[in-house]
Amino acid sequence: MIPIISIVGKSNSGKTTLIEKLTPELKRRGLKVGTIKHDVHGFELDQEGKDTWRHAQAGVDIVVISSPQKAACIKKVDIELTLDELVCQFLTDMDVVLTEGYKRQDKPKIEIYRAELGEEPLCADDKTLIAIVSDTQTQLNVPHFSTQDIEQLADFIIKRFRNIGDKDAVQLFVNGKQIPLSKRFTQTILHKTISGMIDSLKGTESAKQIRIFIDENA
Amino acid sequence: MIPIISIVGKSNSGKTTLIEKLTPELKRRGLKVGTIKHDVHGFELDQEGKDTWRHAQAGVDIVVISSPQKAACIKKVDIELTLDELVCQFLTDMDVVLTEGYKRQDKPKIEIYRAELGEEPLCADDKTLIAIVSDTQTQLNVPHFSTQDIEQLADFIIKRFRNIGDKDAVQLFVNGKQIPLSKRFTQTILHKTISGMIDSLKGTESAKQIRIFIDENA
Numbered sequence: 001m002i003p004i005i006s007i008v009g010k011s012n013s014g015k016t017t018l019i020e021k022l023t024p025e026l027k028r029r030g031l032k033v034g035t036i037k038h039d040v041h042g043f044e045l046d047q048e049g050k051d052t053w054r055h056a057q058a059g060v061d062i063v064v065i066s067s068p069q070k071a072a073c074i075k076k077v078d079i080e081l082t083l084d085e086l087v088c089q090f091l092t093d094m095d096v097v098l099t100e101g102y103k104r105q106d107k108p109k110i111e112i113y114r115a116e117l118g119e120e121p122l123c124a125d126d127k128t129l130i131a132i133v134s135d136t137q138t139q140l141n142v143p144h145f146s147t148q149d150i151e152q153l154a155d156f157i158i159k160r161f162r163n164i165g166d167k168d169a170v171q172l173f174v175n176g177k178q179i180p181l182s183k184r185f186t187q188t189i190l191h192k193t194i195s196g197m198i199d200s201l202k203g204t205e206s207a208k209q210i211r212i213f214i215d216e217n218a
Numbered sequence: 219m220i221p222i223i224s225i226v227g228k229s230n231s232g233k234t235t236l237i238e239k240l241t242p243e244l245k246r247r248g249l250k251v252g253t254i255k256h257d258v259h260g261f262e263l264d265q266e267g268k269d270t271w272r273h274a275q276a277g278v279d280i281v282v283i284s285s286p287q288k289a290a291c292i293k294k295v296d297i298e299l300t301l302d303e304l305v306c307q308f309l310t311d312m313d314v315v316l317t318e319g320y321k322r323q324d325k326p327k328i329e330i331y332r333a334e335l336g337e338e339p340l341c342a343d344d345k346t347l348i349a350i351v352s353d354t355q356t357q358l359n360v361p362h363f364s365t366q367d368i369e370q371l372a373d374f375i376i377k378r379f380r381n382i383g384d385k386d387a388v389q390l391f392v393n394g395k396q397i398p399l400s401k402r403f404t405q406t407i408l409h410k411t412i413s414g415m416i417d418s419l420k421g422t423e424s425a426k427q428i429r430i431f432i433d434e435n436a
């Protein structure tokens with residue numbers, strides 16, 4: 001299972017800065033890190049007049065741009081995607097996903113709290129809060145890290161999500177949500193059965209990476 | 219199978235304009251259209267100083283941004299992804315994928331040709347050329363459309379890729395490449411076997427969308 005951890009806090013509390021500091025600590029521990037930024041107001045990544053912008057204006061549903069260093073994808077949606085759906089679509093290769101924002105979703109949360117921005121932490125009554133990052137003391141009954149304790153925060157995350165980085169050979173997503181699979185039993189059965197089934201098809205020799213997409217309504 | 223069609227032509231021949239005109243014609247025929255733009259020089263989608271730009275600078279491997287209207291993903295790669303890999307990762311929901319450029323890959327090609335830009339069409343000797351769009355005559359033995367004949371070009375594409383838009387309930391990708399599956403037999407077996415196997419797992423009730431990712435090296 002890919003851990004999804006939400007970095008939450010009031011506006012200007014330092015969420016982006018915390019992600020900037022935490023990412024290298026997690027990467028130094030060998031983890032692939034993905035992030036999801038919530039933009040309620042809508043965003044414009046592409047620049048007017050560029051070829052990819054012109055594609056989107058012409059009605060293309062998904063525009064992809066690819067270079068030797070990067071690949072990017074811009075996709076229109078009818079309904080905002082959930083965190084689980086975003087992970088299922090874009091982040092299945094990652095060891096851990098940090099979200100900036102998403103305080104209303106039910107993922108484990110780390111709040112960055114600055115006393116001067118308001119009286120109470122955002123997640124004072126939130127059962128999904130797992131830690132607080134703040135340079136002032138709070139009454140909250142969760143581990144507390146100062147904004148300088150980023151190494152300790154990374155260690156805490158690694159300890160809290162025990163199998164972090166221990167990538168599953170088989171990942172299953174149903175209706176956009178990852179389903180936990182026991183390594184020994186379920187993963188082995190799924191892996192062997194599927195490999196056996198597709199073995200006789202042309203083009204499946206030395207299959208190292210298998211992707212199956214099933215859509216009931218298709 | 220998702221048809222992938224490359225729109226090729228010399229620089230300034232009108233590739234982007236052709237995609238701009240062809241897309242609404244294909245969409246009017248009920249198709250979901252994705253595009254892939256090849257950018258050999260590298261691109262910068264994000265703007266300096268923005269939160270997502272700061273994530274990427276901090277070393278995040280995949281940055282996702284999500285709003286109620288759009289979702290986007292920017293991913294670092296070590297080696298440029300192939301067209302098949304890009305489709306497998308980003309475009310499996312589409313009915314047809316148009317690429318801008320990619321004249322060296324082996325996908326069916328439509329060349330846009332302007333006599334004033336050079337003596338010969340790019341794909342004069344290319345067996346993957348399926349049509350030419352040009353306002354001058356050529357000697358090439360493929361269907362010819364003028365730059366005004368976009369409706370006819372869309373009809374030609376629909377006829378050429380017979381099952382276009384007839385989305386498979388089960389899509390299989392091995393090592394990044396889509397494997398053709400016979401609808402009646404292979405799709406049904408895969409679908410029923412997989413549904414049966416995961417049926418007893420928690421969280422798989424009313425599974426409309428199933429995604430399985432298998433990675434040998436994980």
